[in-house]
Amino acid sequence: MNNRQNEYDAVIVGAGMGGMTAASLLSRDGYRVLVLEASHVPGGCSSSYYRKGFVFESGATTLIGFDDHQPLKKLEDELGITIKKEAIDPSMQVHLNGRVITRWRDREMWVKEAINHFGEAAEQRSFWKKAFYVSDVVWKVSGKNHFFPPLKKRDWFSLFKNDPRDALVLPYAASSVRETAVQSGISNHQFYRFLDEQLLISAQSRSDDTPFLFGAPALTYTNYTNYYVPGGLLNMVQQLQEYIEQRGGALNVKEKVTGISRNREDTYTIHTSKNKQYRTGLVISNIPVWNMEEVTSGSIRDYFKQEAGKYTRAWGAFTMGVVAEDVFEENMSLHHQLHLSQEDAIEGIDSGSLFVSISRKGDTDRSEEGKRVLNISAHAGTDFWFGLNGNYDRLKQKTEESILGLMREKLPGFTNAKIHMAFSATPVSWSNWVYRKKGRVGGIPQSMSRSLLDWTPNETPFGGLYLCGDTVYPGQGIPGVTLSGFNVYYRVKRKHNNRARNH
Template sequence: MKAKKQYDIIVAGSGMGGMTAAALLANRGLKVLVLEAAHALGGCSSSYYRKGYWFESGATTLIGFDKNHPLRYLEDQTGISIPKKEIRPSMQVRQDNKVVTQFKDMDTWIEEISRVYGQREQQKRFWTLAYDLSEVVWKVSLRNHFFPPVNWKDLVPLITQNNPKDLWILPYALRSVDDVMKDYHLDRPDFRRFVNEQLMITAQSSAKETPFLFGAAALTYTNYSNYYVPGGLINMIHEIRDFILKKGGEVKTKCAVEQINRTAKGYHVHTAESSCQAPVVLSNIPVWNMPYITSGEIKDYFTDESEEYQQAWGAFTMGVVTNDNYPKNLPLHHQLHFRDSEAPKEIDSNSIFVSFSHSKDQQRAEKGKRVLNISMHTQPDFWFIDDQKEYEKRKREVSKYIVRKLDQLLPGFHSGDIIEQFSATPYTWQNWVYRKKGRVGGIPQSMARSLTDWMPAETPFPGLFLCGDTVFPGQGIPGVALSGINASKRITRYLEQS
């Protein structure tokens, strides 16, 4: 065992939340160490290389650079410039014989959604409300770094830093997306399917279970600037890594955190090969993993918290390389809808999400070829079985089903053009990004959970902080980046007061 080394902050996990916080803290002159279990940085906000091509690890869409958005804040505070190109339109949805193109411009979007589903005036009122609410949510979220409050000190900025004019949004924390749809008589079954599937890829839940306060931002994310990172999202993570290193921090891969032990002066963090110490630890590790790397009352705390959130989604994903025989102006992101009865029992999804590499991105695939990242929701427990033959059979069946649906629904896709193909289940994800049971996407939205019933960035244990998609505000790259911003603010206050 190597000798312990002293740092100001140790960050466990290099997902976007941890990297955001590490960059902000390093920028303040603090000595930061980031430890990542995998061989590549970024967790679910990254890319991986396989058979000559670059695939995205998890997230494939990228927003958060508009006014009052977390990634804009990160760039403004640090001077980091994440390599990116805006894409328009953001996405297309294919439902039965309908094609819905999701435009950034709100007026154009309202015309498009009305063209497909009718009820123009109701659609206009619904989407205008959703966007207006989303604007306030982003603004208020970026202002309130100490939400949810954990003590009386957190209440002071909540009272003094907020505008009473923004309080109109609060009742929508108690009303579901479904409730608001009913207000506007938007009750067409096909439109309801559209909304439910949009929420599943953003809020991990349905219109009935998603509070409109969160659902508004989830539904309107395509009305903000959407970006593509040439070469893959790992280049975004590497840009942040380079900034941390420039500021004197350290970033280590293949260094899984095996134990976090509390001491009189802070924490000892143990990996297989070394031990280091710091007064502060920031965990970017999902809440479900925390009981396995802590002990005593800390372990008890995380055991209780993780048991409260056992219902979470896994993903069945595919990486596919094909010849580039697609229509010239085909958007990069697609959601393909289908009926319940069509899906195999191995999944619990009514849609497939497909993202393409850019046709001119020859870092990810040579000219004339395209990389496709494909994902569907699935129940994690279904894939954790002892029968290896049955497991492989299930993988093959779902893979065949997905390819068949792509043949049917995705313009320009022909299975005969496939050059490379592989699939991953929640079991794969557990071994790949070390998330317990392969749960990805965070904790699903629920009307039963109040605004304050979210895991905050600050734990009851002095010096131990959290970020990531199982911490407020939840899933998505902007969401986890915001959790990292909030954690950095709490850590800074803690160190100043220690």
């Protein structure tokens, strides 16, 4: 272990956007950083992969976070880079009961659209006014309160630096999205169905169990600037990889961390699947809390067993990749939510909709001219798919065929599109791809039963061991995990700044 090559100022476990954010910021400050990733590409659930000449996203996904007070804009500003991206508008189209609801970015246009489809004009205006207000405050406040949830007195005192007027949103932590809509006077049951499926893809929970404090940003993300990354989200992650490597850091893929052991001198030894060991005084884990129990021991293992036990409810996903002939309309939205009726129910699928992302027309880095790449995603129960045993392959094929059938019915243009490739993945696949325990993706679902303060924090009780990613505060989504990378960075800097060497 005296070999200098195996010693790093910081080792980041997992190359998701949370870990890559923290690694980039520490690299900028002179830390010698090593990022270890079990998969063959970085990015985790915010990435892309190649298959038979085409580039697929890890899942059907949208990208925001570059507007004022949002974490990806801050990351660009802090690193002095510009992530290659293209703005898209509208953000999404929702297909519900034969109607197409367009999620316009412009707030007034969206409110008029909602009124057009759901009626109750005054009530809709009241609800969305609250949602925009709460969302804007949450982005502003979360972007400057990096020591939340508070662990020590100084963390609590730092909260008093906020504008007292922003505290007016706190009561919305105790009111669900559904309760807030009811209080606004909305009675249209189709609107509540719309809310449930929109929240499920952004907050991992439905309107009756999502606090409005979190639900407002989840519902209004289409009203901020949405982006498309040419060539796939992997290109965004690789820009951060290049930044780290240019500053003396390293990112090793296909090198799974198999053990994290604490040494007497308050340093850590990281053991990997390549039979290598790395020594560091600072470990930042970007892998889910459920996985940490498997790679730790003693009191550290006990801590993560307790933390993981808080979150027994989490989603898996049934996803598909499709390559289809490009017969779609020129200005067709790149993101679609297809609502399913009771007659459309698919065994193994637990959401009431399919979410579809389509590659941009002319993006030849993802597909050859004349073809488009589609990613489809739906929520799925992990226990169901892991418990199928001999029926797994049969049901996977049946589910895939059912989804393609519904796509032909509900996605404009897809009926006439020749399919050149189609394949699917279940939570079992996801556990093998990105090594998340039981294939749980999307983070921890929001819940009315969990306090704002009852989140796994970035800092653990063990000196030098920190956390980021979608199973710690603030939770889901690319902006959320990027914010977690900032939060862990500031905690590290407050306690370990003197550990950076001069390189």
